[in-house]
Amino acid sequence: MTSEPVLAVSSLVKRFGDVTAVDGVGFELMPGASLGIVGESGSGKTTTARILAGLDAPTSGTVLLDGEPVTGRSRRARLRRARLLQMIFQDPYGSFDPRQSIAASIAEPMRLHLPGTAADRRARVAELLDQVGLSERAGASLPRDLSGGQRQRAAIARALGIRPRVLVLDEAVAALDVSIQAQILTLLDGLRRDTGIAYVFVSHDLAVVRHITDTAVVMRHGRIVERGDTERILREPRHPYTRLLLDSIPVPGWDLDRVARDRRALDPSS
Amino acid sequence: MTVQDKKTAADTATRADALGIAGLGLAIGSGEDAVPLLDGVTVRVGRGETVGLVGESGSGKSLTARSALGMFPRGARATGSVTVGGVDVLAAGRAALRDLRRTRASMIFQDPRAAINPVRRVGDYLTEGLRARGVPSREAAATALDLLEQVGIRDPRGALRRHPHEFSGGMLQRVVIAGALSTGPELLLADEPTTALDVTTQAEVIGLLKGMQRTRGTGMLFVTHDLDLAAAICDRVYVMYAGRIVEEAAGTALFSAPAHPYTKALLEASPSVHGDRTEIRAIRGRPRSLAEAPSGCAFRDRCPLADDDCAVAVPAVRAHGTSAVACVRPEEVTR
Structure with a gap:
């Protein structure tokens, strides 16, 4: 298991009409590793992330999760993918049901993916809230009553609930104040250490990428122009x-x- | 305003700073229910100087910048004084304010698409301010063309006839900068002008802004959440927290010798691409607005150095090293 990549992407291509947004992208992610995808607007970094999460279908190319290709839009295929890979967005506000409490939203993926009773789920939600540094009261609140940083914590808790192997974070700290961004980065560091989850960290911010990743790819106009250890890329x-x-x-x-x-x-x- | 008045105002203006804000307080409502927004804010921008105003959400940095144009939230009461090129903004009537915004001070915002009328041509946008000042239309068009060339728009003559949606964000921000400088203001207020742009575009737009400002001697107040950016381009930087200025320092000194615990904490919380890779240290809690801040020093509930005497009163600003700092024990910060 240790030598097999948990995520392997090869020759990924995505065309929108005449525009090639992603052009032959490939990389591997080992269990517990952290890979940065760096680029500016139009680089194809977000499209790549969306393909990984199954939100867009690639024009060609393959995505292997835990050694098996993910293809198709069947319920079975979508469940398998979601079980292994979860995604965090820049602003999690849009991904929470505004009428459902944070705790209920966090329990939702578990209900879908895992066996267990409502009581089991309640216990797990309490554990998750604690893990991401949210109070019980925050768990009982509606999304609109939380700050941006708290919502991002909640989104992380929800993604972690079903113990995925890979977390794809698309500009996950870009909208946060510096002091809050540091809290979330510290949280992500700790979670990776404790759970052995792997990250694909998509960002335009090289300083943040340096902090949170081991290796990185730099994308421009849909292509990877440089890849390597993050420190090496920054120094040379x-x-x-x-x-x-x-x-x-x-x-x-x-x-x-x-x-x-x-x-x-x-x-x-x- | 009569011609005579204008002349006197202009005479005092040449001697005065581009912007002088002194002891500015701002509150909505009155009596017990009043919600305070700013307290004792003092900011100075000399002619041709670039001054940074740095802070997180709710620190009051945008409110402070807007006060220079006499733009206050509905129902807000302002105390203290705000002068732009010698004009008393708080005492100015409608006509005087309009004249101020038309000739002395311009503002650029984060999102150029929200600042420019999408159904009008770029040429109309650029000549509007000049025409309002009574510049003949042919002359205004020539100035607009010249400005577009200066801000590096390709095919400036064609650009005059195009609409905002035909430009990328970076190019449109250049157009907005051209518009802001078209009337030759003494003061440019830039509120996060590059935050929505890509990093490489940001570098270009900053280079342009600094170049234009240098050749024209315009004073610039640069509002940003980005400490690195402020330190890189500003002569002096003010750091704001919860509606107050907590530190004033030279741009370069901010990094080498932060004097306020908040400034230091911000630096330690920011990851950097330079130097050795260091751990970042998160600041506990979240940024406060003035209304929800604790008594005394507003930062004391998040400050690692806070003590009982921090709660007694709002710390007075005092000199420490090359900074002016509102903290009772800056020597422990720099140690």
């Missing part, structure tokens, strides 16, 4: 686009002329 970027991304991050003594040079190096025509 090989692709000119990665260099541009890095130099675009503000720092005291920020050299904007260098950013312009990077851009010319990337697109000599402009």
Whole structure:
């Protein structure tokens, strides 16, 4: 089990009409590992994440979860995929039923996937709330009564309930205040250590990706332009686009002329 | 306003700062039910200076920036003083405010699509302010063309006839910057102008903004949640927490020697791509607004250094190192 990747993606292509959003993307994720997908708008990073979660079907290419391909939209196929892989979005507000308490929402996937009584589920929900740092009172609240950080905690609790092997996080901390973002990142770090879950962390923010991942791929125009250990990518970027991304991050003594040079190096025509 | 008045105002303005906010307080309602929003906010932007205003949600940074244009929430009462190029904003009537917004101070926002009328052409948007000042239409069109060239829009002549939806976010923000600078303001208020843009686009737009500001000598108040960005481009930075200024420091000093526990905590909570990989340290609790903040120092319920004397009164601002800081024990922060 330790040598088999829990998630293996190869030659993934997604076309929307004439536009190729994802163009031959492939990577592997080992159990308990954390992979970053870095890119800007239009890079195809979110489309890739949506394909992993089964929200979009790829035009071609394969996704192997735990060694078996996930294909089709049958109930059985969708359940199997969801059992192994869960997704967290930037703003979880839209993914909670506004009329259902947080605790009930967290119990929902368990009802669908796991055997057990209502009492078992209640006990597990209490355990999950505690694990993500939410009070019992927060569990009894409606989504609208929680802050953005608390809702993100709730979304994580719901995703963890059925003990998936992979969590796909799409810009999961991008909308949060710095002090709250740090809380969620710390929580995610701890959860991975304690449960051995693997992350696919999709983000435009290299600093956050550095903190939360071991390896990363950099995407541009639907293609992976660089891949490797996250630290190596940050210290010795090989692709000119990665260099541009890095130099675009503000720092005291920020050299904007260098950013312009990077851009010319990337697109000599402009 | 008569011609004579205008002349005197202009004379004092050349001597005054681009923006002077002193002891600004803001509250909605009155008496017991009053909801406080800002308390004792003092911000100065010199001519040609870039000043950062940094804070998390609810810190009051946008409210402070908007006060420079006399834009207050409905039913809010302001105390203290706000002057833009010598004009007293709080005492200004409707006509004077309109004149202020038309000629002395411009504002750019996070989302350019919300700031620009989608059914009007870019050319109309750019000439509107100039025409309102009485610039002849041919001359206004020439200025607009010149501005579009300066902000790096390809085919500026064609761009004048296009609509906002034909531009990408980064390009449209350039158009908005051109519009904001078209009237030659003394003060530019930039409220998270690059937050919605990609990082590489952000770098371009910042480069443009700084270049334009430098050549024109415009004072800029740059509102952002991004400490790195503020420190990278600002001469001075104010850090806000719960409706108050907690620290004022030179942009570069903010990183090397934060003097307020909140500033330090923010830095420790932010992951960085530079230097060695370090653990981030989360700040417990969540950001507060002034109305829900504890008495005394508003940060004391989240502060690792807080003690009983932090609850006594709102800490007075005092000098510490190169900072001005509202904390009773900054020496423990820098230690």
